[in-house]
Amino acid sequence: MAAQFEPSEETTGGDWYSEGNLDKELINVMKSVCLKYISRQKVVTRDGVLEWSRKSGVFTAEVSNQQIEEILQTLVLDDEIIEVKSTGYWDFENVPVDRVCYISKSKGGVREPKDGAMSSGGVCPRINFCIPDDIVSPRTCVS
Template sequence: MQGSSSQKRKRLDLVPSTGSLTDPERVLYNVIRSKKDMGIWTRDMKRETNLPDNVVNKALKLLQAKKLIKEVVNIQNKGRKHYMAAEFEPSKEITGGDWYSEGNLDVDFINLVKDLCLKHIMRQKVATLDGILEWSKKSGVFAVEFTTQQIEEILRALVLDDEIVEVKSTGFGDFASVPVGRVCYRCTSKGGSKGEPKAGAMASIPCGVCPRISSCTPDGIISPRTCAYYQKWLDF
């Protein structure tokens, strides 16, 4: 029982004292605090409180001066003034997550992640999305933990930059560790131009665009051994 009471006191200590607030300040603060890490736009708080504009504006200034609320940047609409209680940190939906810093796209960080992912793909020769995501978590290189969507965005950017290509595994050679038909990534000649392994003709391997790749096996009816396109690619 004593431990439970202690934890309850700690939680209460996190809630700022509002005893010195005027009625309009308290009403406004309660509305803002109820939105937690999502905060609220000034127009919405005026609608929810039914307070006049001048009263809301004055109360916001006083609440900020008392360090009970803070203005935050909402990347969805930077032109809107957005507020939340000082005890909360903005959600990623508001801040944009790790790709943003102080409301602006963190280009330097994104370029760093792209460069490190590219070097990882160069070392591996062939890499899958899941493999890159797992590497990013276990390598200790990054101070943040990325989501699948974020790694997908990085890979898509590298494809658009012509640094890597998206292909499907053939199960042979560099693809031996990747199941046949699985989407994976490898460097283009451009991506391997700095003394790193080059993709060369492998980047244009016909298996990468073959609609029957999932049915292709070494000893099957559909097989690299009997594929005219694969043979032409080998001759190339």
């Protein structure tokens, strides 16, 4: 085989495979690092996570848009983060309207309301994410 040719992704398995095996350790490390970053932020975008990972040098290898997108989608499916669209208001003021964003469900992100939070005269803990007819809205509110 000529040295300038590289095998196709179908042959190698793609970015998540090493020596023909799914690299679960790599995936788990990337998920953990991204989740910690997202948990420290109010709202992040895929591009923001990618930019942070490149500037911080947290990953020793080059990370692609596709890899970050796949990690974020995995975190959504694992119920660790929430995917929402920016409204341009409050926590979303630095993100263009309708841009896909991610919010942690733990520290720094959306938290489950405490019992009686509204009845004691407090403010709804999800008010910054409440948008009519969106994922978090007055119609879907459970607090």
